[in-house]
Amino acid sequence: MEKQKRVCAIHDISCVGRCSLTVALPILSAAGMDCGILPTAVLSTHTGGFEGFTYRDLTVDIQPISAHWQKLGLGFDALYSGFLGSFEQIDLVGELFDTYRRPGNIVLVDPVMADEGKLYSIYSPEMAQGMAKLCGKADIIIPNITEACFMVDEEYKAGPYDKAYIENLLKKLAELGPKQIVLTGVHFDEKSLGAAVYDAHQDSVEYVMSQRVEGHFHGTGDVFGSALLSGLLRGKPLAEAAQIACDYVYEAIRITLDLSQERRYGVAFEMALPVLMKKLDIL
Secondary structure, X not given: OOOOOEEEEEEEEEEEOOOOHHXXXXXXXXXXXXXXXXXXXXXXXXXXXXXXXXXXXXXXXXXXXXXXXXHHOOOOOEEEEOOOOOHHHHHHHHHHHHHHOOOOOEEEEOOOOEEOOEEOOOOOHHHHHHHHHHHOOOOEEOOEHHHHHHHXXXXXXXXXXXXXXXXXXXXXXXXXXXXXXXXXXXXXXXXXXXXXXXXXXXXXXXXXXXXXXXXXXXXXXXXXXXXXXXXXXXXXXHHHHHHHHHHHHHHHHHHHHHOOOXXXXXXXXXXXXXXXXXXXXXX
């Protein structure tokens, strides 16, 4: 039997509202990974659709946690970062990548900071540029179109898009340093939604799509990223892993709508896990 792979997921914990670590940990675990976590902040709820949430910054804990891991001689097959709780954390996470990078492991950055043309409330333009620097240390990045525009200083446009706009963003993102990019939120019509997958080594673009559902669903970016990384660690090529992630997100949204669940609490990704596991050849 192949050795179990270990992931370090570097995200916040939103105690209610399915996103970040409460999404990454169960999805990667269901895919057969040993998923360790490094929390960047603790919030009572996520920040989308809720008011009065509590917020605790865990910046001071990052270095001591890493120091203990180094004493234990821990290594990771993948490091996966998402929402970071402060400007200082950008450099600290970059140091983590340097510390734990080894031949063959994956450094994946989801530069979680913006959506629908706007930065999240805790982020500043300076933090956006810091996130661009962090993306330069990654093997793979998975920004949405808003995040991409902030990092490469391009004008944000709402979709549907044309391929020239998308492929210009992809090439500018590659100039930051990562050699593989999955740009999410791509759609060329009102019926489909997915991602553009760019390999800078080959200068090739592939598009993966699933059915588009109207409206905003919180946490789907984290669901997508966690499923994508699961596919990569199960040996799937990047474009195939991205297609699996697209299909899984759609299924989670479909179930959420069938259950008439309130959208701000996130999508019912738990009930769609059997679909993901079948696509990953686990079931």
